[in-house]
Amino acid sequence: MDMNKEKWINEVMNSLDDVKSAEANPFLYNKILNKIGSGALEYTPIKLVWLAAASFALLVVLNFSIIKKSDSAQSNSKNEVETLANSYQLINENSINYN
Amino acid sequence: MGTNCIYPFLLEKIEIPSTKKHLPIFVVMQANDLPTFQEIYETYKNKVFNTVISYLQNQEDAEEVTQDVFVEVHRSINTFEGKSSLSTWIYRISINKSLDFIKSKNRKKRFAFMSSLFNDAGELKYDSPNFFHPGVILENKEKSAILFKAINGLPENQKTAFILSKVEGLPYAEISEVMEMTVSSVESLLFRAKQNLQKELSKFFKD
Numbered sequence: 001m002d003m004n005k006e007k008w009i010n011e012v013m014n015s016l017d018d019v020k021s022a023e024a025n026p027f028l029y030n031k032i033l034n035k036i037g038s039g040a041l042e043y044t045p046i047k048l049v050w051l052a053a054a055s056f057a058l059l060v061v062l063n064f065s066i067i068k069k070s071d072s073a074q075s076n077s078k079n080e081v082e083t084l085a086n087s088y089q090l091i092n093e094n095s096i097n098y099n
Numbered sequence: 100m101g102t103n104c105i106y107p108f109l110l111e112k113i114e115i116p117s118t119k120k121h122l123p124i125f126v127v128m129q130a131n132d133l134p135t136f137q138e139i140y141e142t143y144k145n146k147v148f149n150t151v152i153s154y155l156q157n158q159e160d161a162e163e164v165t166q167d168v169f170v171e172v173h174r175s176i177n178t179f180e181g182k183s184s185l186s187t188w189i190y191r192i193s194i195n196k197s198l199d200f201i202k203s204k205n206r207k208k209r210f211a212f213m214s215s216l217f218n219d220a221g222e223l224k225y226d227s228p229n230f231f232h233p234g235v236i237l238e239n240k241e242k243s244a245i246l247f248k249a250i251n252g253l254p255e256n257q258k259t260a261f262i263l264s265k266v267e268g269l270p271y272a273e274i275s276e277v278m279e280m281t282v283s284s285v286e287s288l289l290f291r292a293k294q295n296l297q298k299e300l301s302k303f304f305k306d
Contacts, residue, residue: 009300012249013293015242016265020234024148025162029140032169 136173143186144169146267147193149234153266154197154258156230156247164200168193183276190277194259232266249299257292260285 147168152161171192179188229244250258256278263274275282 005301005304008304009297012242012246012300012303013296015239015246016232016235017239018236019232019243019266021145021149021267022152022161022233024144024165028144028148028162028165029137031162032140032166032173035166035170036173 136176139172139185140169143189146186147189150190150193150262150267151197153232153247153250153262154194155200156251160200160204164193164196168196171196187273187276190263194277198255198259245300245303246296249296249303252299253292253295257288257295260288261292261296264289 148161148165151164155161155164172189230247231240231244235243250261253261259278260274263269263277271282271285275285278285
């Protein structure tokens with residue numbers, strides 16, 4: 001590599017030597033507070049979120065099981081009616097017309 | 100929840116008022132104790148800003164992202180478990196927010212390229228302006244601007260290692276903690292970063 005080129009590249013690579021830290025704008029803190037919602041630091045604790053999710057899941061499961069029970073109860077009651085009707089021969093699928 | 104483990108790591112930097120020493124720090128912060136958050140801000144603001152501006156190379160964008168970093172610090176402080184130092188944790192947030200911002204900006208540029216950003220030869224016309232880091236001494240400003248252009252083109256990990264080492268001046272051990280890799284991995288990243296930068300800089304050289 002050309003000596004001048006190499007020298008220049010080294011100078012560029014070393015141009016950050018002794019760099020001082022950039023300083024943040026003094027007004028940034030107020031902007032941060034505005035973003036946070038200064039003073040009203042209300043974050044929902046994660047435990048509460050999990051509790052709400054668990055309650056919701058429980059509610060869904062309970063509703064589902066109640067609906068399922070009620071379906072099965074309806075079908076049971078239908079079976080009961082049919083059984084009763086059959087025992088009194090109120091339903092005759094094979095009726096022969098004697099006339 | 101292991102709240103007490105946060106205490107020792109914050110005590111390295113923060114002076115908790117004696118009336119509140121018995122409280123875990125997240126309780127203090129959740130009780131809207133702004134002076135405590137302000138102490139964290141005052142301690143780390145320049146580290147955050149200096150790191151972020153080295154990634155974004157733009158004062159306005161860096162101020163925006165610095166705010167986002169501290170909002171995140173405030174939001175997440177009660178999940179900080181103290182497995183690393185507070186400084187390391189804040190550096191990680193700064194790096195992640197900076198990289199996310201760059202990705203978002205690049206996505207917008209890709210959309211814009213459909214329109215008038217390309218010249219007839221299909222080359223990207225938009226050229227980012229020179230970035231003069233406010234902490235660089237006057238005689239190095241032009242050369243450092245060229246270096247920052249080259250840093251822009253590094254892969255993320257190499258860029259991070261180089262910025263933390265050269266701009267933030269962190270020792271390898273601290274960089275390895277921030278980047279969650281071994282010291283030898285950091286050394287390897289820096290070596291490759293320097294090689295890539297030298298290759299890129301040779302294109303900028305004018306006889």
